[in-house]
Amino acid sequence: MTPIYLDNAATTCVREDVANKMAEVLKSTYGNPSSTHSVGRYSKSILEQCRKRIASHFNVKSSEIVFTSGGTEADNLVLRSAVYDLDVKHIISSKIEHHAVGHTIEALQLSSQIKVSYVHLTEKGEVDLKHLEELLKNSSEKTLVSLMHINNEIGTILDLKFVAELCKTYDALFHSDTVQSVGHYHLDLQKIPIDFLAASAHKFHGPKGIGFAFVRSGLGLQPIITGGSQERGCRAGTESLHDIVGLDESLAIAYTHLETEKQFISTLKSYFINRLKSEVPGVKFNGYCDDFEKSTYTLVNVCLPVSSEKAPLFLFQLDLKGIACSKGSACQSGSDKGSHVLTEILSQDDLKKPSIRFSFSSYNTKEELDNVVDVLKNLVLETA
Ligand SMILES: Cc1ncc(COP(=O)(O)O)c(C=O)c1O
Numbered sequence: 001m002t003p004i005y006l007d008n009a010a011t012t013c014v015r016e017d018v019a020n021k022m023a024e025v026l027k028s029t030y031g032n033p034s035s036t037h038s039v040g041r042y043s044k045s046i047l048e049q050c051r052k053r054i055a056s057h058f059n060v061k062s063s064e065i066v067f068t069s070g071g072t073e074a075d076n077l078v079l080r081s082a083v084y085d086l087d088v089k090h091i092i093s094s095k096i097e098h099h100a101v102g103h104t105i106e107a108l109q110l111s112s113q114i115k116v117s118y119v120h121l122t123e124k125g126e127v128d129l130k131h132l133e134e135l136l137k138n139s140s141e142k143t144l145v146s147l148m149h150i151n152n153e154i155g156t157i158l159d160l161k162f163v164a165e166l167c168k169t170y171d172a173l174f175h176s177d178t179v180q181s182v183g184h185y186h187l188d189l190q191k192i193p194i195d196f197l198a199a200s201a202h203k204f205h206g207p208k209g210i211g212f213a214f215v216r217s218g219l220g221l222q223p224i225i226t227g228g229s230q231e232r233g234c235r236a237g238t239e240s241l242h243d244i245v246g247l248d249e250s251l252a253i254a255y256t257h258l259e260t261e262k263q264f265i266s267t268l269k270s271y272f273i274n275r276l277k278s279e280v281p282g283v284k285f286n287g288y289c290d291d292f293e294k295s296t297y298t299l300v301n302v303c304l305p306v307s308s309e310k311a312p313l314f315l316f317q318l319d320l321k322g323i324a325c326s327k328g329s330a331c332q333s334g335s336d337k338g339s340h341v342l343t344e345i346l347s348q349d350d351l352k353k354p355s356i357r358f359s360f361s362s363y364n365t366k367e368e369l370d371n372v373v374d375v376l377k378n379l380v381l382e383t384a
């Protein structure tokens with residue numbers, strides 16, 4: 001049975017062209033980019049070409065792109081160095097950030113005794129921008145705001161430009177975890193006055209274990225991984241060239257086809273929502289995920305009308321039917337911990353029911369979604 005893969009917010013398949021290009025580089029371009037001989041210099045030139053092309057998608061300088069092992073490390077780099085090196089004493093964030101941000105802030109609060117404020121959320125999980133402004137207005141310490149662009153569980157979109165401008169007004173630094181939006185949305189960072197962002201290749205059909213941080217020049221960020229002077233002293237360790245090539249190639253393809261793929265995936269999402277609404281009575285859409293203005297086109301998160309005793313097995317039953325999707329975010333799959341995001345926005349009753357995230361890619365088909373709706377319909381009838 002070929003699985004129906006609807007867990008693209010957890011990770012995506014690697015595009016064939018990307019895998020081929022990576023394999024080519026892995027086989028032929030083995031020089032250490034830090035070596036001064038021609039073999040090393042050749043690797044270095046490829047590395048810098050990748051950095052340049054990646055920077056061009058965001059309208060920033062090459063030197064503002066720092067390669068990391070992925071989104072988690074990019075978030076850690078920014079948050080930790082902001083506290084250790086940039087004298088940040090107050091972090092404003094939300095309770096629905098990815099753990100790469102949330103747990104890092106908690107650790108910093110314990111180790112460095114910084115002040116942490118959590119911005120209020122609206123009923124459906126949007127950041128309360130008025131409260132954010134109040135927090136900024138009343139902050140007398142050096143402040144960093146860390147708010148994600150697109151929530152990985154419920155898909156809610158933050159107005160990045162508005163928040164970046166607000167942070168500028170109040171002289172605060174602004175970091176955004178853009179792991180779910182890079183490669184899916186165009187971000188012109190000349191128009192969005194953001195200081196830092198984090199990205200990860202495996203969310204846009206690139207390889208796992210590679211990503212980058214955008215760090216606006218002149219901010220003085222320091223490495224959290226120390227050693228050699230790679231990445232202009234911002235991140236030590238020999239660069240994984242084939243992964244960086246994979247990151248660059250997957251991002252270039254994602255941005256070339258963005259509009260067509262967005263259109264296609266949006267059509268899938270709206271077809272899925274409409275079928276669920278008409279054929280699974282009692283289904284609820286968590287957050288704003290059925291609103292295309294307020295939520296990303298790449299996912300839906302549904303709360304299903306299933307009794308609480310049957311709920312724990314629901315995801316397992318979908319898996320048995322060959323449907324790969326997720327409860328909460330991927331990092332929690334397989335653990336029993338409930339979603340910290342849904343805990344913030346669902347009623348106690350709805351938290352007892354299974355909430356499932358289906359996330360799409362251009363590799364999905366309408367026929368797959370038809371199958372999934374049919375399976376869901378039957379499972380809900382059997383387990384109601
Ligand atoms: C919003 C968000 N931030 C950070 C991460 C972590 O990225 P990575 O897997 O590259 O470490 C993820 C991955 O699930 C994510 O969805």
